[in-house]
Amino acid sequence: MFYYYYDWTYMLVLIGAVICIAASGRVNQVFSRFSRVRSYSGMTGKETAERILHSNGIYDVQVIHIPGNLTDHYNPGKKTLGLSDTVYNSSSVAAIGVAAHECGHAVQHATGYVPLTIRGALVPAANFGSMAAWPLIIIGLFLNGNTAMLFINLGILLFSAAVLFQIVTLPVEFNASRRAVRVLERSGMLYPEEVGAVKKVLGAAALTYVASAASMILQLLRLIIIGGRKRND
Numbered sequence: 001m002f003y004y005y006y007d008w009t010y011m012l013v014l015i016g017a018v019i020c021i022a023a024s025g026r027v028n029q030v031f032s033r034f035s036r037v038r039s040y041s042g043m044t045g046k047e048t049a050e051r052i053l054h055s056n057g058i059y060d061v062q063v064i065h066i067p068g069n070l071t072d073h074y075n076p077g078k079k080t081l082g083l084s085d086t087v088y089n090s091s092s093v094a095a096i097g098v099a100a101h102e103c104g105h106a107v108q109h110a111t112g113y114v115p116l117t118i119r120g121a122l123v124p125a126a127n128f129g130s131m132a133a134w135p136l137i138i139i140g141l142f143l144n145g146n147t148a149m150l151f152i153n154l155g156i157l158l159f160s161a162a163v164l165f166q167i168v169t170l171p172v173e174f175n176a177s178r179r180a181v182r183v184l185e186r187s188g189m190l191y192p193e194e195v196g197a198v199k200k201v202l203g204a205a206a207l208t209y210v211a212s213a214a215s216m217i218l219q220l221l222r223l224i225i226i227g228g229r230k231r232n233d
Contacts, residue, residue: 009222016215023204023211030204031070034094034197035086041189045087045099052103052183053081061106065089072098074105076120081106093190097198100184101205104176115171126165129158137223141230152227156220163220166213173209177202 043051049063066072066082074081081102087095108116133155140151181199184190190198 009225012218012222016211016218019211020208020215023207027070027201027204027208030201031086031094031098034097034201035090035092037093037194037197038091039093039096039189039194040191041096042091043096043189044089044091045083045095046089048096048189049081049083049099049103051187051189052100053106055183055187056103056107056110058106058110070098072102074102074109076105076109076116093194093197094201096184096190096194097180097201098205100180100198101176101202103183104179105172107179108172108176113172113175115168115175119165119168119172122161122165122168125158125161127162129161133159133162133223137226141226149227149231152230156223156227159220159223163213163216166209166216169209170213173206177206 046063046065053059053061053063061074061079061081063081063083065088066084068084069086071084072082072087083095083099083102087098105116107113136151136155136158140148140155142148143151180202181195184198185192185195
């Protein structure tokens with residue numbers, strides 16, 4: 001069993017981890033840079049979010065202050081738009097961009113954007129799959145014959161649900177960013193050069209989702225390789 005745990009496939013996990021670390025470092029660097037650039041309008045993240053929501057006829061979403069850094073998110077179940085410490089009361093270009101991006105998700109929800117609906121439906125399966133996959137696969141590695149492959153294949157199937165969630169997340173996030181840039185350009189809340197800065201912030205943020213999806217795909221590939229080895233034993 002030793003070679004199942006110490007072999008070249010660990011490189012796939014390492015590559016995924018490096019990609020995620022690099023993407024996270026990039027978004028923190030870009031956000032930090034433009035969080036020091038105050039917008040000409042002086043609008044805060046909270047004010048930006050409320051203005052965009054109301055301009056889209058959305059009045060039942062509450063903009064709230066949440067702790068943390070870059071923990072901003074839209075909760076479709078509670079209909080709350082959470083803005084973090086560095087966004088809620090900040091009038092920086094970066095804060096306005098992040099707030100507009102989260103509003104993009106609220107608009108997606110209000111208009112029935114299909115990929116967002118699909119992602120929401122995948123949440124339970126993705127959460128369960130990411131937790132249950134490895135225990136099933138490890139059990140399968142200690143068994144033999146058809147029973148072993150049953151556990152391993154089930155684990156791979158469950159993990160695939162988590163991978164699918166990450167893949168579906170990509171168009172959801174890209175679309176939210178496009179909506180954010182478009183509304184900031186058309187509304188006049190930011191000058192053209194400020195919109196350019198927002199594009200850089202949201203572009204860096206998008207890389208974290210790409211990195212996460214790539215990391216999950218590499219892990220799935222590793223599981224498939226491990227399953228193939230067990231099948232050939």
